[in-house]
Every structure is written in structure tokens, then in C-alpha cells.
Amino acid sequence: MTTRLFGERVQRLEDERLLRGQGRYTDDLGNGALECAFVRSPFAHARIHSINATAARALPGVVAVYTAADVPFGDLDLPLLIPHPQLTHPRTQKCLASSIVRYAGEAVAFVVAESRYLAEDAADLVEVEYEPLPAVVTPERSAKAENLVHADVPANSAADVTQAVGDVDSALARASHRLRRRLRLERSAAQPLEARAVWARWDAVEGRLTVYDSTQSPTSIRGGLAVLFGLPETSVEVIAPDVGGGFGPKIMLFNPDELLVPYAAMKLGRPVKWTEDRREHFTAVTHERAQVHEVDFGFDDGGKLLALDVDFIHDAGAYTPYGLILPIITAAQLPGPYRVPNYRVRFRDLYTNCTPTSPYRGAGRPHGCFVIERVMDAIAAELGLDRAEVRRRNLLQPGDFPYSVGTMWQDGGMAVYDSGDYPELLRLALERLGPKPEGDNIGLGLAMYVEGTGVGPYEGAHVQVLVSGKVVASTGIPTQGQGHATVFAQVVADELGVSVEDVTVTSGDTRRFPWGVGTFASRGAVMSGNAMANAARAVAEKAKRVAAEHLEADAADLELAGGEVRVKGSPGRSLPLAVVSILSNPLRYAFGGGDEIATQFQPRPRPGPPLAEGEEPGLEATGYYSPSPGSTWAGGCHAAYLRVDPKTYRLEFLKYVVAHDCGRVINPMILEGQIQGGVAQGIAGSFYERLLYDEEGQLRNASFMEFLMPYATEIPDVEMVHLETPSPLNPLGIKGAGEAGTIPVAAMLASAIEDALGVRIDEMPLNPNRLFELTR
Amino acid sequence: MIVNGIERPEASDPRRLLSDYLRHDLGLTGTHVGCEHGVCGCCTILFDGRPVRSCLLLAVQARGHELATVEGLAQPEAPMHPVQQAFKECHGLQCGFCTPGFLMATVAFLREFPDPSDAEIADAIAGNLCRCTGYANIRRSVRRAAELSRQA
Ligand code: FES
Numbered sequence: 001m002t003t004r005l006f007g008e009r010v011q012r013l014e015d016e017r018l019l020r021g022q023g024r025y026t027d028d029l030g031n032g033a034l035e036c037a038f039v040r041s042p043f044a045h046a047r048i049h050s051i052n053a054t055a056a057r058a059l060p061g062v063v064a065v066y067t068a069a070d071v072p073f074g075d076l077d078l079p080l081l082i083p084h085p086q087l088t089h090p091r092t093q094k095c096l097a098s099s100i101v102r103y104a105g106e107a108v109a110f111v112v113a114e115s116r117y118l119a120e121d122a123a124d125l126v127e128v129e130y131e132p133l134p135a136v137v138t139p140e141r142s143a144k145a146e147n148l149v150h151a152d153v154p155a156n157s158a159a160d161v162t163q164a165v166g167d168v169d170s171a172l173a174r175a176s177h178r179l180r181r182r183l184r185l186e187r188s189a190a191q192p193l194e195a196r197a198v199w200a201r202w203d204a205v206e207g208r209l210t211v212y213d214s215t216q217s218p219t220s221i222r223g224g225l226a227v228l229f230g231l232p233e234t235s236v237e238v239i240a241p242d243v244g245g246g247f248g249p250k251i252m253l254f255n256p257d258e259l260l261v262p263y264a265a266m267k268l269g270r271p272v273k274w275t276e277d278r279r280e281h282f283t284a285v286t287h288e289r290a291q292v293h294e295v296d297f298g299f300d301d302g303g304k305l306l307a308l309d310v311d312f313i314h315d316a317g318a319y320t321p322y323g324l325i326l327p328i329i330t331a332a333q334l335p336g337p338y339r340v341p342n343y344r345v346r347f348r349d350l351y352t353n354c355t356p357t358s359p360y361r362g363a364g365r366p367h368g369c370f371v372i373e374r375v376m377d378a379i380a381a382e383l384g385l386d387r388a389e390v391r392r393r394n395l396l397q398p399g400d401f402p403y404s405v406g407t408m409w410q411d412g413g414m415a416v417y418d419s420g421d422y423p424e425l426l427r428l429a430l431e432r433l434g435p436k437p438e439g440d441n442i443g444l445g446l447a448m449y450v451e452g453t454g455v456g457p458y459e460g461a462h463v464q465v466l467v468s469g470k471v472v473a474s475t476g477i478p479t480q481g482q483g484h485a486t487v488f489a490q491v492v493a494d495e496l497g498v499s500v501e502d503v504t505v506t507s508g509d510t511r512r513f514p515w516g517v518g519t520f521a522s523r524g525a526v527m528s529g530n531a532m533a534n535a536a537r538a539v540a541e542k543a544k545r546v547a548a549e550h551l552e553a554d555a556a557d558l559e560l561a562g563g564e565v566r567v568k569g570s571p572g573r574s575l576p577l578a579v580v581s582i583l584s585n586p587l588r589y590a591f592g593g594g595d596e597i598a599t600q601f602q603p604r605p606r607p608g609p610p611l612a613e614g615e616e617p618g619l620e621a622t623g624y625y626s627p628s629p630g631s632t633w634a635g636g637c638h639a640a641y642l643r644v645d646p647k648t649y650r651l652e653f654l655k656y657v658v659a660h661d662c663g664r665v666i667n668p669m670i671l672e673g674q675i676q677g678g679v680a681q682g683i684a685g686s687f688y689e690r691l692l693y694d695e696e697g698q699l700r701n702a703s704f705m706e707f708l709m710p711y712a713t714e715i716p717d718v719e720m721v722h723l724e725t726p727s728p729l730n731p732l733g734i735k736g737a738g739e740a741g742t743i744p745v746a747a748m749l750a751s752a753i754e755d756a757l758g759v760r761i762d763e764m765p766l767n768p769n770r771l772f773e774l775t776r
Numbered sequence: 777m778i779v780n781g782i783e784r785p786e787a788s789d790p791r792r793l794l795s796d797y798l799r800h801d802l803g804l805t806g807t808h809v810g811c812e813h814g815v816c817g818c819c820t821i822l823f824d825g826r827p828v829r830s831c832l833l834l835a836v837q838a839r840g841h842e843l844a845t846v847e848g849l850a851q852p853e854a855p856m857h858p859v860q861q862a863f864k865e866c867h868g869l870q871c872g873f874c875t876p877g878f879l880m881a882t883v884a885f886l887r888e889f890p891d892p893s894d895a896e897i898a899d900a901i902a903g904n905l906c907r908c909t910g911y912a913n914i915r916r917s918v919r920r921a922a923e924l925s926r927q928a
Pocket residue numbers: 808809810811812813814815816817818819820829830831832
């Protein structure tokens with residue numbers, strides 16, 4: 001075999017197009033389409049008495065104004081994506097609100113016009129009469145249930161779930177030390193730099209709907225639209241072209257625009273496009289992170305955690321389209337890399353009059369990590385022990401795998417860690433971090449994490465060798481910058497013995513691959529990577545069978561390398577893959593060349609039909625990968641030295657180290673990019689960004705001017721150490737890495753700031769003002 | 777106005793943003809729009825050689841001026857501009873949405889500071905947001921771009 005590409009720092013194949021300004025993001029496409037604007041609720045909670053669109057409809061250039069009464073799905077609840085038996089009171093919004101609005105930013109009417117400018121003019125002319133109702137804004141207020149978000153949901157509670165391992169009450173009672181903490185995380189938002197966009201066109205002659213959508217899951221959107229519009233799935237095409245960042249909120253939530261834009265295109269017989277602006281992105285697109293945890297824990301004199309009792313409330317926002325996934329993840333993996341013999345966790349998923357929540361990079365994991373790491377630091381402080389030592393005493397050991405946490409996991413099974421070496425990760429991080437630099441107000445931050453990655457149910461891939469010898473591959477999941485065109489090409493190129501430049505990968509286009517789930521939950525590399533390997537292996541096997549006949553060799557004696565199928569050990573006896581591709585389709589190729597070898601007048605060594613029984617034409621194959629229940633569990637340790645300026649309370653990172661293990665690494669360059677980017681998003685969400693809702697449920701800082709995202713001057717270079725413990729669960733031995741950079745950052749910063757300033761940190765995010773207050 | 781060396785007709789609508797004019801009237805969609813309020817820098821172009829945010833200008837304000845967008849950095853068949861090349865080598869982009877803005881800011885910066893210090897580099901790109909990369913590779917890319925430009 002040629003040099004393996006798996007594990008190499010292959011430069012990205014997608015870059016040149018993007019660098020030359022030739023990217024194809026949704027709003028770059030569809031010039032000439034009708035354009036749209038939404039009328040959105042200015043109130044967090046209000047009854048709608050009337051909607052009058054007469055003036056808007058009369059404005060020249062306006063093609064249509066839709067309210068709930070004007071669309072056939074006006075009464076339909078948007079889908080509940082992940083029902084759960086314990087989600088007793090799920091609620092989802094309507095496409096367009098007609099009687100009540102439950103968050104500022106909820107869609108009320110939709111304007112289609114000749115241009116976006118005119119559509120916005122017309123949106124201003126839509127008159128909506130609201131009667132404001134009391135707004136429920138924080139999860140704490142929601143828990144008090146003085147006002148209800150949904151009149152028919154008692155106590156504002158969508159779900160109340162308790163799980164327990166061991167006997168927490170008696171272990172707490174027996175423990176020689178016992179502490180309580182109240183740990184609070186605030187709302188945050190992903191803010192991909194490309195906001196959302198949808199462009200649809202309807203081909204009435206062919207009865208075909210084509211939708212370009214800045215989504216993390218085109219296959220799911222296609223399935224939903226087919227049902228909604230009563231079309232066979234084969235008549236709906238959904239394409240996620242280049243997507244400018246995702247981080248969670250672009251998961252298939254069936255946002256109102258994803259229904260209304262295709263509907264308008266079909267109804268009006270013209271292409272229609274909607275591009276979200278940043279202000280509406282702030283309130284109309286899902287948030288995450290707000291959770292308040294009451295933590296009660298007991299430990300022995302040596303610092304061993306004996307019992308952990310966590311009762312937390314999750315701020316669901318106004319609706320629960322994504323079910324219970326966020327609190328389920330927190331609850332499941334809260335114990336992190338530690339052995340917690342007695343663990344009880346209760347959560348309530350509470351409605352508030354704020355934008356709904358859905359996974360944002362980390363998805364419930366940063367919360368769990370924050371809790372357990374605060375617990376570790378609290379134990380160390382209480383007993384006067386070294387923080388690393390307390391962790392060492394509680395860590396799971398390499399011989400403990402597979403390890404069942406005893407909690408329910410997001411895939412419906414139990415949370416079972418597959419493999420890892422946590423003590424080694426801690427050692428590697430501290431070794432790289434080195435001694436503490438001299439100086440005042442410098443803190444050591446330390447946090448460990450696990451990350452359940454690569455959840456099922458499945459992904460698939462198609463791989464084909466063209467008659468040119470070039471390879472095309474496709475998978476259902478789209479890319480938002482993770483380098484799919486490169487890493488999947490590496491996997492395929494290795495299996496087929498071709499160079500990486502010869503492989504062109506298409507992802508997220510249902511025309512090319514109609515099945516799949518989506519890009520989220522650090523699952524892309526695990527799921528589609530293994531599906532690609534399966535498909536490519538099937539192609540390689542087929543290439544050997546086809547070539548075997550012509551090389552008069554046994555298929556088992558053949559190998560694929562250097563773009564050829566050749567007899568092992570006899571370099572002269574080979575066929576180029578291009579020729580094998582031609583042979584695999586017994587037909588003549590007028591332009592492709594090579595037809596002389598495939599013609600029916602060429603004597604064939606094998607008797608029988610040109611296409612052997614059971615064989616399909618074409619050098620191509622489809623492969624799937626579906627894990628048996630169970631995720632691959634990545635893990636790691638973040639460690640840093642941080643200086644807090646005693647006057648301005650600005651942070652200065654002196655050194656930031658990540659030791660991490662995500663199994664076998666396909667492309668270290670891309671992996672490091674994911675981790676660095678994840679750390680930046682973690683720092684951003686822990687110290688700079690915060691969503692400020694006022695008492696009325698108005699988001700007061702819905703712009704980049706007031707929601708402070710860090711620039712290059714705030715984010716340090718992260719040093720990384722890789723440990724590779726292959727996952728036993730999949731053929732490639734890989735685990736996901738998309739969220740690893742973000743998960744432990746809040747916990748690590750709390751640990752560092754506590755150490756630097758000597759004040760206790762129980763909340764995130766922080767900022768200079770808050771640190772000033774805490775030190776008073 | 778002249779865009780990437782080509783004379784272009786004026787925008788007809790007086791309230792059309794320059795960013796919309798470039799993207800949707802001229803089809804130069806390499807210039808991106810991330811906020812339309814002047815903070816993210818995705819829409820950065822060169823305006824008479826200086827980096828500006830095209831979302832904060834009206835198209836009519838560009839009358840008589842010379843504009844450069846990412847599409848003008850290298851001809852389609854020609855090798856990439858050293859700054860583009862550097863971003864590729866250093867993995868300075870992930871989703872690529874912020875990238876044209878960073879490229880244009882870097883091109884202008886390196887003209888003035890051909891041999892910048894690390895602090896100058898961070899400052900120079902501190903008007904552009906990137907949500908994917910965490911900036912480390914962008915800082916490296918700018919450093920590498922300076923090297924490549926000096927060699928060129
Ligand atoms: S789009 Fe112009 S600065 Fe953000």
C-alpha cells in the first residue's frame with residue numbers, strides 16, 4: 001500500500017475555493033429570487049388580538065404576506081424532534097403565532113417581496129395588536145411558577161426526571177465531610193458568523209422542490225418537507241452548500257423559514273430566498289447553557305468523593321423542540337472521568353419566556369463538567385490538598401473500561417465509557433504546563449472532562465471510481481468548516497490506494513446521498529468516517545474481483561496502490577483503477593478511452609454473462625456505519641496559568657495546555673484547529689459573552705456591539721498533547737472531537753481565577769465587573 | 777466606480793448597501809455579510825487601498841472610487857496571492873465565512889507593515905471576528921503571509 005494518509009497533516013482540499021472568494025453559501029446563490037422578511041413579536045409574552053396586513057400587501061413590490069391564517073400548516077405544531085417518555089409536557093411553537101407569543105422574536109407574519117429592502121418596509125406596515133402578559137424570565141423564577149409560560153403546563157415544568165446510582169442518602173450521612181454548592185450558568189449563544197438562510201425553487205413541470213438551507217442536517221429537513229407538502233421524498237432535494245459555522249443551532253429544528261420559504265416558492269411559482277440578519281438571529285435562533293445546580297456532596301479524609309447529589313433546573317426557553325437532550329446529557333456525564341459510587345441527579349426542564357434552547361457546542365457537557373470540577377476543587381480546598389492529587393485519587397483507571405456510569409445516555413441506552421486513560425491525560429497536561437511562573441495574581445487552572453461522541457443511529461456514504469480513475473465520494477452530513485472534504489478523502493484514498501487529490505467529497509447534498517442524520521454531537525468523523533471506510537472497502541473488494549479476471553490472478557493476491565490494482569509482489573502485473581472502472585461496466589465509452597479492453601469482441605477469461613451473477617455494474621459501493629448502542633468517549637485535561645490584572649480584572653493567559661484523547665486521529669492539523677476553536681468559544685462564553693435579558697424578557701444586547709465576542713487579541717495559542725487510545729467500538733478506532741475544546745473551559749477558568757484571586761467561583765460567565773464585585 | 781480593475785455602473789437604488797451591491801448586483805459574493813452593523817469585519821474590502829466595512833457604506837458613496845474585493849486578489853487561473861497561500865498552508869480557515877475579510881485586512885496591513893511583530897499582527901486583525909478557528913492559525917497565517925510576500 002502507498003503511504004497511509006490516515007494520521008497525516010494533509011492540507012485542506014476545500015480551502016482554495018474558499019480563499020478565492022468562490023465559496024457557495026446559501027445567500028450567495030439564487031440571485032433574482034424573491035426575498036423575505038419576518039414580522040416578529042416584540043413582546044416576550046403576549047396575546048395577539050389582531051393582525052392586519054392590508055397596508056403591507058398594498059405596498060408596491062410586495063408579492064405576498066403570510067400569517068398563520070394564510071398557510072395550510074398554520075395550525076400545526078412544529079415537530080417535537082426527540083420525544084421522550086419522561087418529557088411529560090412537551091410544547092413546540094407554531095410556524096407563525098396567531099393567538100399567543102411566548103418569546104420576543106417569535107415569528108408572527110412573513111413577507112415576500114421583490115427585494116429584501118421592500119420586504120422589510122412591508123414588515124413594518126403589518127399591524128399586530130398585542131396584549132402583553134407577564135413574562136417569566138429566569139429558570140429560578142420559572143421554578144416559583146408565579147406565572148405560567150403555557151397555561152396548561154403546571155409548575156412550568158416540561159419534565160422532572162430523577163436517576164440514582166447506589167445509595168446517596170446513607171453515603172452522604174456517613175461521609176466524614178459534606179459540602180453544598182449552588183452553581184449557576186447563564187444563557188449563551190453560538191453565533192456562527194453566517195446567520196441562517198434558506199433558498200427554495202419549485203419545478204412545476206417535474207414536480208420537484210429544491211431547497212438550499214444553511215442547516216446541519218439536510219436529510220432530516222428533506223424528510224420533513226416531503227411529509228409536510230405530501231411529496232415523495234424523491235421529489236424533494238435539500239442541499240446544505242457551504243455553511244458558515246454551525247455549532248448546534250443549525251440542527252434540523254424546522255425553523256419557520258424552513259417551511260415558509262419552500263411553501264412560498266411552490267405557491268408563487270418563483271424562487272424565494274430568505275437570509276436572516278444578525279439581530280433576528282439573536283432572538284429567533286436557539287440559545288443554550290442556562291442551568292442552576294444545587295449540589296450536595298460527601299467525601300472522606302483522603303479526598304475521595306463518596307456521594308454526589310445534584311438537583312438542577314434547565315432553562316428550556318419557551319418551547320422544547322429538541323426534547324430533553326440538554327439536561328439528559330448533563331445528568332448522564334456529570335460524574336466525568338471520576339468514579340462516583342453514589343450519585344443521584346434530578347432535573348427539571350422549565351419553560352421561560354425566552355428563546356428556546358437546543359444544543360450549542362458542548363450541549364449540556366460544559367455544565368456537568370463545571371459541577372464535577374468545582375466539586376473536586378472544593379474537596380481540595382476543604383482538605384488542604386493539591387487539586388491534581390484530589391483528581392488523581394478519584395479518576396477511573398485504564399483497567400476500568402468499559403465503565404457504566406449508571407445513567408441514561410442521549411442515544412436511549414446507558415452511558416458506558418468505552419476506553420481511555422485519564423490519569424495519563426492529567427499527567428501529560430501537567431508535564432507540558434510546567435512550573436508556575438513567578439508573579440502575583442497568577443492562578444493555575446485545571447479541569448478534566450469526558451465527552452460522549454459519535455452517537456448513532458447511523459450515517460452512510462457512497463464511493464465511486466470514475467472511468468477517469470478519479471474518485472467521487474458523498475455522505476449525507478454537511479460540513480460547517482470541519483474539513484469533511486479532506487478527512488473523508490484521506491480515509492477513502494487509503495482504502496483505494498489513490499492520492500488524496502484524486503478524491504472529491506460531496507457532503508450534505510441529498511441529491512448525492514439521500515440518507516443520514518446530521519453534523520452535530522461530535523459525530524461526523526466517527527459516523528461518516530467509518531461509513532466512508534466501509535464503502536471504500538467494498539469498492540476495493542469489487543475492484544479486485546473485476547481485475548482478477550483480467551489479470552488471471554486470485555482476488556486475494558491483489559492489492560490497490562498507486563492508482564492501480566496489482567498482483568502483490570509482481571509489479572508488472574497491474575491494471576489502472578481507471579481501466580477497472582471501465583471493465584466494471586460492460587459497455588463502450590466513446591470518450592473515456594479504454595473501450596478496446598471492454599468491448600464484447602475482446603476475449604474474456606471468464607465464461608458466462610458479462611456482468612457476473614450478483615455483481616452490479618459500476619465501480620461503486622454504498623456503505624453504512626451504525627454503532628450498537630453506545631458512544632465513543634473522548635477525554636482530556638485543560639490546564640493553564642492565568643494572570644488576572646488586579647486593577648482592570650482583565651485576563652492574561654500565560655500558558656494554555658490541552659491534553660486530549662479522541663482515539664485515532666485522521667488529520668492532526670484539522671483536529672488541532674477544532675480544539676483551538678473550541679477553546680476560543682469556551683473562553684468567549686466564560687468571560688466575554690452573556691445574553692442579557694431584562695425583567696420583561698427583552699434581550700438587551702442583541703448585537704455584536706453589545707454581545708462581546710473575543711477577537712485575536714483575547715484568545716491565546718493553545719498547546720496540545722495528543723494521546724491516542726483507539727476506540728474498540730468502530731473499525732477506524734476514532735472518537736469525536738468537535739466539542740472537546742469547549743467543554744472544560746468554564747470549569748478550568750473558575751479553577752484558575754479562584755486560585756489567582758482567592759475568591760470562590762460558583763457561576764459562569766464572569767467578566768471584569770463581576771470579578772470586581774466578587775473581590776469586594 | 778472601479779471594482780477589481782473593472783469599471784462598473786453605479787447602483788440604481790440610493791439606499792442600496794455597498795455590500796449588497798457587490799454581492800448581488802455585481803455577483804461578487806466572496807465579500808460576506810456577518811452582522812451588517814460594522815463589527816464582524818466579514819464584509820471588509822479595500823476602498824482606495826484602505827480596508828473598510830462595505831456594510832457600513834451605501835453603494836452610491838463608492839462613486840468615483842477604486843474598490844478591491846477578495847475575487848481581485850488573484851486571477852482565477854493564476855496562483856493564489858501570497859496571503860491566500862499562507863492561509864491555506866497554516867489552516868487559517870475552517871468554515872471560510874470570515875476569511876475574505878481577514879484576507880483583505882491582511883493585504884492592507886502587510887503593505888504598511890511588511891515585517892510585523894506578533895503584537896502588531898494581533899492588533900491588525902482585531903477588527904475581524906472568527907467563530908471557528910480560535911485565531912491562533914490566523915495569526916500564524918498572517919506571519920507566514922508576511923514571509924511569503926517578502927520573498928515574492
Ligand atoms: S457585515 Fe460588515 S462588519 Fe459585519
